[in-house]
Amino acid sequence: MAGHSKWANIKRQKAVVDAKKSKTFTQLSRAIIVAARSGIPDPAGNxxxxxxxxxxxxAGIPNDNIERAIAKGAGTFSDSANxxxxxxxxxxxxxxxxLIEALxxxxxxxxxxxxxxFSKNGGNLGxxxxxxxxxxxxxxxVVEGVVDEEQILEASLEGGAxxxxxxxDEIAEVFTDVANLENLNQTLKDKGLQVTDAELRWIPSNSVEVTDPEQARSLFKLIDTLEGLDDVQNVTSNFEMAENLMALSIV
Structure with missing residues:
Protein backbone atom coordinates (compact mmCIF):
# COMPACT_ATOMS: atom_id res chain seq x y z
CA MET A 1 0.00 0.00 0.00
CA ALA A 2 3.03 2.27 0.27
CA GLY A 3 2.82 3.89 -3.15
CA HIS A 4 -0.92 4.33 -2.88
CA SER A 5 -0.60 5.89 0.56
CA LYS A 6 2.11 8.24 -0.68
CA TRP A 7 -0.23 9.39 -3.46
CA ALA A 8 -3.07 9.81 -0.95
CA ASN A 9 -0.82 12.07 1.13
CA ILE A 10 0.05 14.20 -1.90
CA LYS A 11 -3.64 14.51 -2.75
CA ARG A 12 -4.37 15.64 0.81
CA GLN A 13 -1.67 18.31 0.57
CA LYS A 14 -3.11 19.54 -2.73
CA ALA A 15 -6.61 19.50 -1.23
CA VAL A 16 -5.56 22.16 1.27
CA VAL A 17 -5.07 24.50 -1.67
CA ASP A 18 -8.02 23.18 -3.69
CA ALA A 19 -10.36 23.70 -0.71
CA LYS A 20 -10.57 27.36 -1.68
CA LYS A 21 -11.95 26.48 -5.11
CA SER A 22 -15.67 26.36 -5.85
CA LYS A 23 -15.21 22.93 -7.42
CA THR A 24 -14.43 21.43 -4.02
CA PHE A 25 -17.50 23.14 -2.58
CA THR A 26 -19.59 21.48 -5.29
CA GLN A 27 -18.09 18.06 -4.56
CA LEU A 28 -18.59 18.29 -0.81
CA SER A 29 -22.13 19.63 -1.11
CA ARG A 30 -23.08 16.74 -3.40
CA ALA A 31 -21.53 14.26 -0.97
CA ILE A 32 -23.77 15.67 1.78
CA ILE A 33 -26.86 15.42 -0.45
CA VAL A 34 -26.20 11.76 -1.29
CA ALA A 35 -25.33 10.87 2.33
CA ALA A 36 -28.53 12.47 3.61
CA ARG A 37 -30.54 10.67 0.93
CA SER A 38 -28.99 7.25 1.57
CA GLY A 39 -29.65 7.32 5.32
CA ILE A 40 -31.45 9.46 7.84
CA PRO A 41 -30.85 13.22 7.39
CA ASP A 42 -29.48 13.50 10.93
CA PRO A 43 -25.69 13.41 11.33
CA ALA A 44 -26.02 11.97 14.83
CA GLY A 45 -27.39 8.74 13.35
CA ASN A 46 -25.74 8.79 9.94
CA ALA A 59 -13.06 23.26 3.72
CA GLY A 60 -14.83 26.37 4.97
CA ILE A 61 -18.26 25.74 3.49
CA PRO A 62 -20.80 28.00 5.27
CA ASN A 63 -23.33 26.35 7.59
CA ASP A 64 -26.21 27.65 5.47
CA ASN A 65 -24.87 25.75 2.46
CA ILE A 66 -24.46 22.61 4.55
CA GLU A 67 -28.00 22.83 5.89
CA ARG A 68 -29.34 23.41 2.37
CA ALA A 69 -27.49 20.33 1.09
CA ILE A 70 -28.93 18.22 3.93
CA ALA A 71 -32.41 19.51 3.11
CA LYS A 72 -31.95 18.62 -0.57
CA GLY A 73 -30.93 15.10 0.41
CA ALA A 74 -33.89 14.80 2.76
CA GLY A 75 -36.28 16.01 0.06
CA THR A 76 -37.42 19.03 2.05
CA PHE A 77 -35.79 21.55 -0.30
CA SER A 78 -37.24 22.18 -3.75
CA ASP A 79 -34.62 21.10 -6.29
CA SER A 80 -35.10 19.27 -9.58
CA ALA A 81 -31.58 17.78 -9.58
CA ASN A 82 -31.44 14.10 -8.67
CA LEU A 99 -11.43 4.03 -10.90
CA ILE A 100 -13.61 7.16 -10.92
CA GLU A 101 -16.39 7.75 -8.41
CA ALA A 102 -18.91 10.32 -9.61
CA LEU A 103 -22.09 11.98 -8.38
CA PHE A 118 -9.14 10.03 -21.14
CA SER A 119 -8.67 10.36 -24.90
CA LYS A 120 -6.83 13.69 -24.62
CA ASN A 121 -4.42 12.38 -21.98
CA GLY A 122 -3.25 9.02 -23.27
CA GLY A 123 -5.90 6.79 -21.71
CA ASN A 124 -9.27 5.27 -22.51
CA LEU A 125 -12.56 4.89 -20.67
CA GLY A 126 -13.44 1.21 -20.34
CA VAL A 142 -6.02 8.95 8.98
CA VAL A 143 -4.38 9.64 12.34
CA GLU A 144 -2.00 12.55 12.93
CA GLY A 145 0.33 13.29 15.81
CA VAL A 146 1.34 9.65 16.32
CA VAL A 147 4.41 9.69 18.58
CA ASP A 148 3.99 6.21 20.05
CA GLU A 149 3.52 3.44 17.48
CA GLU A 150 2.55 1.02 20.23
CA GLN A 151 -0.45 3.21 20.99
CA ILE A 152 -1.68 3.12 17.38
CA LEU A 153 -1.09 -0.65 17.26
CA GLU A 154 -3.09 -1.34 20.41
CA ALA A 155 -5.92 1.03 19.46
CA SER A 156 -6.08 -0.46 15.95
CA LEU A 157 -6.35 -4.00 17.29
CA GLU A 158 -9.06 -2.97 19.77
CA GLY A 159 -10.97 -1.18 17.00
CA GLY A 160 -10.96 -4.25 14.76
CA ALA A 161 -8.53 -2.86 12.17
CA ASP A 169 6.31 11.48 10.31
CA GLU A 170 3.63 11.06 13.00
CA ILE A 171 0.92 10.20 10.42
CA ALA A 172 -0.70 6.76 10.24
CA GLU A 173 -3.38 5.25 8.04
CA VAL A 174 -5.45 2.52 9.68
CA PHE A 175 -7.32 0.10 7.39
CA THR A 176 -10.47 -1.83 8.21
CA ASP A 177 -13.50 -3.53 6.72
CA VAL A 178 -16.04 -1.06 5.30
CA ALA A 179 -18.71 -2.03 7.83
CA ASN A 180 -16.31 -1.43 10.74
CA LEU A 181 -15.19 2.09 9.81
CA GLU A 182 -17.48 3.92 12.23
CA ASN A 183 -16.47 1.63 15.12
CA LEU A 184 -12.76 2.01 14.34
CA ASN A 185 -13.08 5.79 14.05
CA GLN A 186 -14.74 6.02 17.46
CA THR A 187 -12.30 3.61 19.11
CA LEU A 188 -9.28 5.57 17.91
CA LYS A 189 -10.81 8.81 19.17
CA ASP A 190 -11.70 7.22 22.52
CA LYS A 191 -8.03 6.25 22.86
CA GLY A 192 -7.06 9.90 22.57
CA LEU A 193 -5.78 9.69 19.00
CA GLN A 194 -6.26 12.57 16.55
CA VAL A 195 -8.35 11.20 13.67
CA THR A 196 -8.32 13.80 10.90
CA ASP A 197 -10.21 11.80 8.28
CA ALA A 198 -12.37 8.69 8.05
CA GLU A 199 -13.25 7.60 4.54
CA LEU A 200 -13.95 4.73 2.19
CA ARG A 201 -11.10 4.12 -0.22
CA TRP A 202 -10.40 1.69 -3.05
CA ILE A 203 -7.14 -0.16 -2.41
CA PRO A 204 -5.40 -1.85 -5.37
CA SER A 205 -4.47 -5.52 -5.05
CA ASN A 206 -1.74 -5.18 -7.66
CA SER A 207 0.20 -2.28 -9.11
CA VAL A 208 1.71 -1.01 -12.35
CA GLU A 209 5.23 0.42 -12.14
CA VAL A 210 5.64 3.73 -13.97
CA THR A 211 9.29 4.52 -14.72
CA ASP A 212 9.12 6.91 -17.70
CA PRO A 213 8.93 10.63 -16.76
CA GLU A 214 6.73 11.49 -19.75
CA GLN A 215 4.30 8.72 -18.88
CA ALA A 216 4.28 9.98 -15.29
CA ARG A 217 3.48 13.53 -16.45
CA SER A 218 0.70 12.27 -18.73
CA LEU A 219 -0.75 10.18 -15.92
CA PHE A 220 -0.78 13.09 -13.47
CA LYS A 221 -2.31 15.36 -16.11
CA LEU A 222 -5.06 12.80 -16.73
CA ILE A 223 -5.79 12.44 -13.01
CA ASP A 224 -5.82 16.22 -12.54
CA THR A 225 -8.19 16.61 -15.51
CA LEU A 226 -10.53 13.93 -14.16
CA GLU A 227 -10.50 15.44 -10.66
CA GLY A 228 -11.25 18.83 -12.19
CA LEU A 229 -14.63 17.68 -13.51
CA ASP A 230 -17.58 18.82 -11.37
CA ASP A 231 -19.24 15.40 -11.40
CA VAL A 232 -16.12 13.54 -10.21
CA GLN A 233 -15.81 12.91 -6.47
CA ASN A 234 -12.73 10.71 -6.32
CA VAL A 235 -10.11 9.16 -8.59
CA THR A 236 -8.12 6.06 -7.59
CA SER A 237 -5.35 4.31 -9.51
CA ASN A 238 -2.90 1.44 -9.05
CA PHE A 239 0.42 2.99 -10.10
CA GLU A 240 3.72 2.78 -8.26
CA MET A 241 6.63 5.07 -9.02
CA ALA A 242 9.85 6.39 -7.56
CA GLU A 243 9.90 9.46 -5.30
CA ASN A 244 11.53 11.65 -7.97
CA LEU A 245 8.72 10.88 -10.41
CA MET A 246 6.03 11.29 -7.75
CA ALA A 247 7.33 14.82 -7.23
CA LEU A 248 6.26 15.68 -10.78
CA SER A 249 2.65 15.65 -9.57
CA ILE A 250 3.26 18.78 -7.49
CA VAL A 251 4.93 20.75 -10.29
Whole structure:
Protein backbone atom coordinates (compact mmCIF):
# COMPACT_ATOMS: atom_id res chain seq x y z
CA MET A 1 0.00 0.00 0.00
CA ALA A 2 3.03 2.27 0.27
CA GLY A 3 2.82 3.89 -3.15
CA HIS A 4 -0.92 4.33 -2.88
CA SER A 5 -0.60 5.89 0.56
CA LYS A 6 2.11 8.24 -0.68
CA TRP A 7 -0.23 9.39 -3.46
CA ALA A 8 -3.07 9.81 -0.95
CA ASN A 9 -0.82 12.07 1.13
CA ILE A 10 0.05 14.20 -1.90
CA LYS A 11 -3.64 14.51 -2.75
CA ARG A 12 -4.37 15.64 0.81
CA GLN A 13 -1.67 18.31 0.57
CA LYS A 14 -3.11 19.54 -2.73
CA ALA A 15 -6.61 19.50 -1.23
CA VAL A 16 -5.56 22.16 1.27
CA VAL A 17 -5.07 24.50 -1.67
CA ASP A 18 -8.02 23.18 -3.69
CA ALA A 19 -10.36 23.70 -0.71
CA LYS A 20 -10.57 27.36 -1.68
CA LYS A 21 -11.95 26.48 -5.11
CA SER A 22 -15.67 26.36 -5.85
CA LYS A 23 -15.21 22.93 -7.42
CA THR A 24 -14.43 21.43 -4.02
CA PHE A 25 -17.50 23.14 -2.58
CA THR A 26 -19.59 21.48 -5.29
CA GLN A 27 -18.09 18.06 -4.56
CA LEU A 28 -18.59 18.29 -0.81
CA SER A 29 -22.13 19.63 -1.11
CA ARG A 30 -23.08 16.74 -3.40
CA ALA A 31 -21.53 14.26 -0.97
CA ILE A 32 -23.77 15.67 1.78
CA ILE A 33 -26.86 15.42 -0.45
CA VAL A 34 -26.20 11.76 -1.29
CA ALA A 35 -25.33 10.87 2.33
CA ALA A 36 -28.53 12.47 3.61
CA ARG A 37 -30.54 10.67 0.93
CA SER A 38 -28.99 7.25 1.57
CA GLY A 39 -29.65 7.32 5.32
CA ILE A 40 -31.45 9.46 7.84
CA PRO A 41 -30.85 13.22 7.39
CA ASP A 42 -29.48 13.50 10.93
CA PRO A 43 -25.69 13.41 11.33
CA ALA A 44 -26.02 11.97 14.83
CA GLY A 45 -27.39 8.74 13.35
CA ASN A 46 -25.74 8.79 9.94
CA UNK A 47 -21.95 8.28 9.96
CA UNK A 48 -21.58 8.93 6.22
CA UNK A 49 -23.41 12.25 6.59
CA UNK A 50 -21.44 13.17 9.70
CA UNK A 51 -18.07 12.68 7.96
CA UNK A 52 -19.29 14.55 4.85
CA UNK A 53 -20.30 17.50 7.04
CA UNK A 54 -16.94 17.43 8.87
CA UNK A 55 -15.08 17.61 5.54
CA UNK A 56 -17.33 20.45 4.35
CA UNK A 57 -16.69 22.45 7.51
CA UNK A 58 -12.94 21.83 7.26
CA ALA A 59 -13.06 23.26 3.72
CA GLY A 60 -14.83 26.37 4.97
CA ILE A 61 -18.26 25.74 3.49
CA PRO A 62 -20.80 28.00 5.27
CA ASN A 63 -23.33 26.35 7.59
CA ASP A 64 -26.21 27.65 5.47
CA ASN A 65 -24.87 25.75 2.46
CA ILE A 66 -24.46 22.61 4.55
CA GLU A 67 -28.00 22.83 5.89
CA ARG A 68 -29.34 23.41 2.37
CA ALA A 69 -27.49 20.33 1.09
CA ILE A 70 -28.93 18.22 3.93
CA ALA A 71 -32.41 19.51 3.11
CA LYS A 72 -31.95 18.62 -0.57
CA GLY A 73 -30.93 15.10 0.41
CA ALA A 74 -33.89 14.80 2.76
CA GLY A 75 -36.28 16.01 0.06
CA THR A 76 -37.42 19.03 2.05
CA PHE A 77 -35.79 21.55 -0.30
CA SER A 78 -37.24 22.18 -3.75
CA ASP A 79 -34.62 21.10 -6.29
CA SER A 80 -35.10 19.27 -9.58
CA ALA A 81 -31.58 17.78 -9.58
CA ASN A 82 -31.44 14.10 -8.67
CA UNK A 83 -27.86 13.01 -8.08
CA UNK A 84 -26.79 9.38 -8.24
CA UNK A 85 -23.49 7.72 -7.45
CA UNK A 86 -21.84 5.98 -10.41
CA UNK A 87 -18.45 4.30 -10.74
CA UNK A 88 -16.53 4.52 -14.03
CA UNK A 89 -13.42 2.56 -14.99
CA UNK A 90 -10.61 2.96 -17.47
CA UNK A 91 -6.91 2.79 -18.25
CA UNK A 92 -4.33 5.56 -18.10
CA UNK A 93 -0.88 5.86 -19.73
CA UNK A 94 1.23 2.73 -19.30
CA UNK A 95 -1.82 0.56 -18.62
CA UNK A 96 -2.48 2.04 -15.17
CA UNK A 97 -5.95 1.09 -13.88
CA UNK A 98 -8.18 4.01 -12.89
CA LEU A 99 -11.43 4.03 -10.90
CA ILE A 100 -13.61 7.16 -10.92
CA GLU A 101 -16.39 7.75 -8.41
CA ALA A 102 -18.91 10.32 -9.61
CA LEU A 103 -22.09 11.98 -8.38
CA UNK A 104 -24.15 13.15 -11.32
CA UNK A 105 -27.60 14.25 -12.38
CA UNK A 106 -26.81 13.48 -16.04
CA UNK A 107 -25.08 10.17 -16.87
CA UNK A 108 -24.62 11.01 -20.56
CA UNK A 109 -22.85 14.30 -19.81
CA UNK A 110 -20.54 12.71 -17.25
CA UNK A 111 -19.59 9.79 -19.49
CA UNK A 112 -18.88 12.16 -22.40
CA UNK A 113 -16.70 14.42 -20.23
CA UNK A 114 -14.75 11.43 -18.91
CA UNK A 115 -14.25 9.97 -22.39
CA UNK A 116 -12.78 13.26 -23.64
CA UNK A 117 -10.50 13.53 -20.58
CA PHE A 118 -9.14 10.03 -21.14
CA SER A 119 -8.67 10.36 -24.90
CA LYS A 120 -6.83 13.69 -24.62
CA ASN A 121 -4.42 12.38 -21.98
CA GLY A 122 -3.25 9.02 -23.27
CA GLY A 123 -5.90 6.79 -21.71
CA ASN A 124 -9.27 5.27 -22.51
CA LEU A 125 -12.56 4.89 -20.67
CA GLY A 126 -13.44 1.21 -20.34
CA UNK A 127 -16.46 -0.95 -19.65
CA UNK A 128 -17.86 -1.58 -16.18
CA UNK A 129 -15.77 -4.24 -14.48
CA UNK A 130 -12.65 -3.82 -16.63
CA UNK A 131 -10.43 -2.76 -13.69
CA UNK A 132 -12.57 -2.87 -10.53
CA UNK A 133 -11.57 -6.49 -9.93
CA UNK A 134 -8.09 -5.18 -9.10
CA UNK A 135 -9.38 -3.10 -6.17
CA UNK A 136 -11.01 -3.76 -2.79
CA UNK A 137 -12.91 -1.10 -0.89
CA UNK A 138 -11.68 -0.48 2.65
CA UNK A 139 -12.40 1.93 5.45
CA UNK A 140 -9.43 4.18 6.24
CA UNK A 141 -8.81 6.38 9.27
CA VAL A 142 -6.02 8.95 8.98
CA VAL A 143 -4.38 9.64 12.34
CA GLU A 144 -2.00 12.55 12.93
CA GLY A 145 0.33 13.29 15.81
CA VAL A 146 1.34 9.65 16.32
CA VAL A 147 4.41 9.69 18.58
CA ASP A 148 3.99 6.21 20.05
CA GLU A 149 3.52 3.44 17.48
CA GLU A 150 2.55 1.02 20.23
CA GLN A 151 -0.45 3.21 20.99
CA ILE A 152 -1.68 3.12 17.38
CA LEU A 153 -1.09 -0.65 17.26
CA GLU A 154 -3.09 -1.34 20.41
CA ALA A 155 -5.92 1.03 19.46
CA SER A 156 -6.08 -0.46 15.95
CA LEU A 157 -6.35 -4.00 17.29
CA GLU A 158 -9.06 -2.97 19.77
CA GLY A 159 -10.97 -1.18 17.00
CA GLY A 160 -10.96 -4.25 14.76
CA ALA A 161 -8.53 -2.86 12.17
CA UNK A 162 -6.94 -5.12 9.57
CA UNK A 163 -3.65 -3.22 9.37
CA UNK A 164 -2.02 0.16 9.75
CA UNK A 165 0.80 1.98 8.01
CA UNK A 166 3.00 4.88 9.07
CA UNK A 167 2.96 7.04 5.93
CA UNK A 168 4.82 10.15 7.09
CA ASP A 169 6.31 11.48 10.31
CA GLU A 170 3.63 11.06 13.00
CA ILE A 171 0.92 10.20 10.42
CA ALA A 172 -0.70 6.76 10.24
CA GLU A 173 -3.38 5.25 8.04
CA VAL A 174 -5.45 2.52 9.68
CA PHE A 175 -7.32 0.10 7.39
CA THR A 176 -10.47 -1.83 8.21
CA ASP A 177 -13.50 -3.53 6.72
CA VAL A 178 -16.04 -1.06 5.30
CA ALA A 179 -18.71 -2.03 7.83
CA ASN A 180 -16.31 -1.43 10.74
CA LEU A 181 -15.19 2.09 9.81
CA GLU A 182 -17.48 3.92 12.23
CA ASN A 183 -16.47 1.63 15.12
CA LEU A 184 -12.76 2.01 14.34
CA ASN A 185 -13.08 5.79 14.05
CA GLN A 186 -14.74 6.02 17.46
CA THR A 187 -12.30 3.61 19.11
CA LEU A 188 -9.28 5.57 17.91
CA LYS A 189 -10.81 8.81 19.17
CA ASP A 190 -11.70 7.22 22.52
CA LYS A 191 -8.03 6.25 22.86
CA GLY A 192 -7.06 9.90 22.57
CA LEU A 193 -5.78 9.69 19.00
CA GLN A 194 -6.26 12.57 16.55
CA VAL A 195 -8.35 11.20 13.67
CA THR A 196 -8.32 13.80 10.90
CA ASP A 197 -10.21 11.80 8.28
CA ALA A 198 -12.37 8.69 8.05
CA GLU A 199 -13.25 7.60 4.54
CA LEU A 200 -13.95 4.73 2.19
CA ARG A 201 -11.10 4.12 -0.22
CA TRP A 202 -10.40 1.69 -3.05
CA ILE A 203 -7.14 -0.16 -2.41
CA PRO A 204 -5.40 -1.85 -5.37
CA SER A 205 -4.47 -5.52 -5.05
CA ASN A 206 -1.74 -5.18 -7.66
CA SER A 207 0.20 -2.28 -9.11
CA VAL A 208 1.71 -1.01 -12.35
CA GLU A 209 5.23 0.42 -12.14
CA VAL A 210 5.64 3.73 -13.97
CA THR A 211 9.29 4.52 -14.72
CA ASP A 212 9.12 6.91 -17.70
CA PRO A 213 8.93 10.63 -16.76
CA GLU A 214 6.73 11.49 -19.75
CA GLN A 215 4.30 8.72 -18.88
CA ALA A 216 4.28 9.98 -15.29
CA ARG A 217 3.48 13.53 -16.45
CA SER A 218 0.70 12.27 -18.73
CA LEU A 219 -0.75 10.18 -15.92
CA PHE A 220 -0.78 13.09 -13.47
CA LYS A 221 -2.31 15.36 -16.11
CA LEU A 222 -5.06 12.80 -16.73
CA ILE A 223 -5.79 12.44 -13.01
CA ASP A 224 -5.82 16.22 -12.54
CA THR A 225 -8.19 16.61 -15.51
CA LEU A 226 -10.53 13.93 -14.16
CA GLU A 227 -10.50 15.44 -10.66
CA GLY A 228 -11.25 18.83 -12.19
CA LEU A 229 -14.63 17.68 -13.51
CA ASP A 230 -17.58 18.82 -11.37
CA ASP A 231 -19.24 15.40 -11.40
CA VAL A 232 -16.12 13.54 -10.21
CA GLN A 233 -15.81 12.91 -6.47
CA ASN A 234 -12.73 10.71 -6.32
CA VAL A 235 -10.11 9.16 -8.59
CA THR A 236 -8.12 6.06 -7.59
CA SER A 237 -5.35 4.31 -9.51
CA ASN A 238 -2.90 1.44 -9.05
CA PHE A 239 0.42 2.99 -10.10
CA GLU A 240 3.72 2.78 -8.26
CA MET A 241 6.63 5.07 -9.02
CA ALA A 242 9.85 6.39 -7.56
CA GLU A 243 9.90 9.46 -5.30
CA ASN A 244 11.53 11.65 -7.97
CA LEU A 245 8.72 10.88 -10.41
CA MET A 246 6.03 11.29 -7.75
CA ALA A 247 7.33 14.82 -7.23
CA LEU A 248 6.26 15.68 -10.78
CA SER A 249 2.65 15.65 -9.57
CA ILE A 250 3.26 18.78 -7.49
CA VAL A 251 4.93 20.75 -10.29
Missing amino acids: FQLRTAIDKAKA FEAIRYEGYGPGGVAI TDNRNRTAADLRVA ETGCVSWMFAQKGVC ESYEMTE
